[in-house]
Amino acid sequence: xxxxxxxxxxxxxxxxxxxxxxxxxxxxxxxxxxxxxxxxxxxxxxxxxxxxxxxxxxxxxxxxxxxxxxxxxxxxxxxxxxxxxxxxxxxxxxxxxxxxxxxxxxxxxxxxxxxxxxxxxxxxxxxxxxxxxxxxxxxxxxxxxxxxxxxxxxxxxxxxxxxxxxxxxxxxxxxxxxxxxxxxxxxxxxxxxxxxxxxxxxxxxxxxxxxxxxxxxxxxxxxxxxxxxxxxxxxxxxxxxxxxxxxxx
Amino acid sequence: xxxxxxxxxxxxxxxxxxxxxxxxxxxxxxxxxxxxxxxxxxxxxxxxxxxxxxxxxxxxxxxxxxxxxxxxxxxxxxxxxxxxxxxxxxxxxxxxxxxxxxxxxxxxxxxxxxxxxxxxxxxxxxxxxxxxxxxxxxxxxxxxxxxxxxxxxxxxxxxxxxxxxxxxxxxxxxxxxxxxxxxxxxxxxxxxxxxxxxxxxxxxxxxxxxxxxxxxxxxxxxxxxxxxxxxxxxxxxxxxxxxxxxxxxxxxxxxxxxxxxxxxxxxxxxxxxxxxxxxxxxxxxxxxxxxxxxxxxxxxxx
Numbered sequence: 363x364x365x366x367x368x369x370x371x372x373x374x375x376x377x378x379x380x381x382x383x384x385x386x387x388x389x390x391x392x393x394x395x396x397x398x399x400x401x402x403x404x405x406x407x408x409x410x411x412x413x414x415x416x417x418x419x420x421x422x423x424x425x426x427x428x429x430x431x432x433x434x435x436x437x438x439x440x441x442x443x444x445x446x447x448x449x450x451x452x453x454x455x456x457x458x459x460x461x462x463x464x465x466x467x468x469x470x471x472x473x474x475x476x477x478x479x480x481x482x483x484x485x486x487x488x489x490x491x492x493x494x495x496x497x498x499x500x501x502x503x504x505x506x507x508x509x510x511x512x513x514x515x516x517x518x519x520x521x522x523x524x525x526x527x528x529x530x531x532x533x534x535x536x537x538x539x540x541x542x543x544x545x546x547x548x549x550x551x552x553x554x555x556x557x558x559x560x561x562x563x564x565x566x567x568x569x570x571x572x573x574x575x576x577x578x579x580x581x582x583x584x585x586x587x588x589x590x591x592x593x594x595x596x597x598x599x600x601x602x603x604x605x606x607x608x609x610x611x
Numbered sequence: 612x613x614x615x616x617x618x619x620x621x622x623x624x625x626x627x628x629x630x631x632x633x634x635x636x637x638x639x640x641x642x643x644x645x646x647x648x649x650x651x652x653x654x655x656x657x658x659x660x661x662x663x664x665x666x667x668x669x670x671x672x673x674x675x676x677x678x679x680x681x682x683x684x685x686x687x688x689x690x691x692x693x694x695x696x697x698x699x700x701x702x703x704x705x706x707x708x709x710x711x712x713x714x715x716x717x718x719x720x721x722x723x724x725x726x727x728x729x730x731x732x733x734x735x736x737x738x739x740x741x742x743x744x745x746x747x748x749x750x751x752x753x754x755x756x757x758x759x760x761x762x763x764x765x766x767x768x769x770x771x772x773x774x775x776x777x778x779x780x781x782x783x784x785x786x787x788x789x790x791x792x793x794x795x796x797x798x799x800x801x802x803x804x805x806x807x808x809x810x811x812x813x814x815x816x817x818x819x820x821x822x823x824x825x826x827x828x829x830x831x832x833x834x835x836x837x838x839x840x841x842x843x844x845x846x847x848x849x850x851x852x853x854x855x856x857x858x859x860x861x862x863x864x865x866x867x868x869x870x871x872x873x874x875x876x877x878x879x880x881x882x883x884x885x886x887x888x889x890x891x892x893x894x895x896x897x898x899x900x901x902x903x904x905x906x907x908x909x910x911x912x913x
Contacts, residue, residue, distance in 0.1 A: 416798050437798045448663060448791045449846040458788060461799045494846055495791075514799075 368429060369394040369518050369549040370415055375424035376606070377407065377414040382599055383422065384410040386573050387608055392551060394429060394517075397544040399564035399580065400553045402592055406571045408553040409440065412520045415551075428518075433462055436516035438507055440523050446496050452506050453491040456481060459513025481509040486535060501532040508536050519543055521552040525559070537563060557584055571595035633871045642760045643867050646768055646824045647881060650833050651859025653772030653817045656779050656852040658838030661814065663848070664790050667839070669725055670831045673811075674818050676706035676729040678827040681819075692763050696819055699827075703815030706732050711811055715804060755826035757867075757877045764823050771820040775813050779852075782806050787848065825878045833859055836885035843896020858888050 368391035377385040385407035392398055400408045413419040417432045428435070436459075457470060457478050464470060470478075482488055485505040490498070498506065504524065511519060521540075525533045540563065543550050554560050560567055560580060567580040571592040576583040633640045661670050680702025681695045688694035706728045713728075714721035760768075779786070785806040788796040796803050814834075821830025841854035866881030873880075894901050 418794070418797055433799060435798065437794070439794045443794050444792050445790055448787075449848055449851070450787065450791055454787075455791070458784075458792075458795065461784075461788075510795075 367394050368392065368427075369396070370429070370551075371427040373425040373427065374608075375414065375426055376422045377410050377419055378422050381422070382603075383407075383572065383606070385414065385570065386606075387424070388570075388574050389424075390574075390577055392549060394549055395544075395547040396549055396566050397540070397564050398549075398551050398566040398568060399560040400551060400568045400570060401555070401557065401560060401584070402570040402575070403595060406592070406595060408570060409522050411570065412437065412439075412522050412551070412553065415520060430517065434516050435518045435520060436511045436514040437520045438511060438522060438524055441500065441504065441526070444495075444503075444507075446498075446503070448495070450495050451491065452487060452493050452495060452498065453478065453482075455495055455506055456487075456509045456513065459510035459515075462514065477513060478509075481512040484512055484539065485509045501528050504528055504536065505532060508539055512539070516548070518549045519551070521550070523553050523555065525554070525556065533559075560584065629872065630868060633868060639758050639760075640867060640871065642765060643757050643824075643877065644864065645765055646757060646760045647833075647863025647867065648860055649765070649768040649772045650817075650821050650824060651837065651856055651863055653775035653813075654821060654834040655837045655841070655855030655859045657775060657813055657817050658834035658836075659841065659848070659852050659855050660779070660786055660790075660810065661834065662838045662842065664786075664810075666721070667835055668722065670814060670818070670834055672725045672729040673703055673707060673814055674822075674827050674831045676732045677703045677815070677818055677822060679732050679735055681822065681827065692761075692767065692823070696767065696823075699819040699822060700815060702732055703818060704812060707811035707815055708808060711808055715807075754876070755822060755824045755829065755878045757824040757881070758870075760824060767823070768820045771816050775817060778809065778813055782809060786810060825881065829878050829882050832882035832885055833863075836882065836889045837862065840885070840889040840892040840896075843892040843898055843900050846898050858885065858892075862888055 370392040372388045372390055372392075375385065375388045376383045384405075388411070400411060402408055410419065414421055414426055415428070416435055416437045457474075459481070460470065460474055460477075464474070479488075482491065485508050487502065487505050487509060490502065490506070495503065495506070508524075524536065528536070537559070540550055540552070552564070554564075561584065564580055566578065567583040568577045569575040569583050569588055569592055572595055575592045576585075576588045634644055658670070661667055677699040681699040683702075684691070684694035684696070684698025687698075706725070710721060710725040710728045713719055713724040717724075785796060785800065785802045789803050789806060793803060817834060818827070818830050821833055824830075825833060837855040837858040838851075840858050841851045844854050845851050862885035863881055865884040867877060869875055869884060870877040870880040892900065895903075897903065
């Protein structure tokens, strides 16, 4: 695969905390416009992988190359990371999706207001504009964050467990947005646990358990054999671990 | 043309006179009034952000960190405004920056690293003071001299509040976003760390300004009390800042009058007034005040 069509390229990437790898020697490309799921047991390095792509975590070894600046990535972390008690309205939270264009000082034009309203309508949050975010349910909050993603209008979208603890109706609505992004040729990478959903919606899958177990067409990757292999991952650190000798070259 | 309270023909006039004449007749009261208004203008909004960023105790710790710096300035140059201001700023900035950087790049949280640094600087300051022996003038540092503000001090206070309001306006978005969703801010902009450091700088500046009038220990009061009181009246950040400024000004005026008529020390009277506003807001504030929680009224249909 040539470099131009790869949205994200992993070059023998090892990500981790301290000297302990959480993602060990990942190598490969995520082609531009692909719709890919990242699955694996808890502690397999799925969230770590996304943090590496966004750039909040530097690789211990190897390189992550992006086809474009990292500001063109829209990233939805796990829900727990947001301070819901802060006195902010749903409208203002969603409007922050325009940051890359408005920046520190830029005003919000009438055209931007139309966009914000369209995004709120797309996630079914019309009428919630003035509500403080502290009054939202988990599902409503996730809808608001998807509206913000819509406004970010990014070619690459990373979702970290976007449907955890979200009801069926909201999940279905938000999955429609994911399909829409795919149809618009955006690159979408989502960390997921629902394998049925992965099989239904995501053509490509990366199965990871610290070491990449399998990566490719979803139905091949999610074979019983591979899943068993992933489940055998040892989560605990080995106190006598040796220095890894695999080269990054 | 001064009319004494007893000569006033109506009772209304005499009450008005009690509120008005101290400021119209005495220059030191006018200066104190200008001083507390300047402090309220800068301190209120900074306090609101300290509160929203869950850094209320950080302000307190910073105030302690300023004390030894100001004391060193005093020991080197006497009761000189520039020396004490510079000493306080330097000590505060060093402690704030060091604590901020440690919490950002190590696993230690900001409150813990701040506690470590301010204790260090406090101990250092006390040691230096004790080398030269204490002095009555040091009370100036501890409790301030709101009734003896000279032109230069007023200029300093006004400059600090002007700079604070301008800087907060410029940093408003990253400041808010860094509290609500720091990961999102990091994914769209690199302004997070500089914003945080500039904000800590503003906190230090306002505390240093405040200590000239109210002393290091009470300066935080004009920051946190109006801000926490304002939280009980609105959930909109802009309104919260405006309300906090108003509460600060009202408390300042009330405190000065209280001090004038009841012959109380001015600094504590101002902070006590702010404290009374806080307790009143806690009880009757429309946004989560105790009375509204106790008697919310019958529930709605939807």
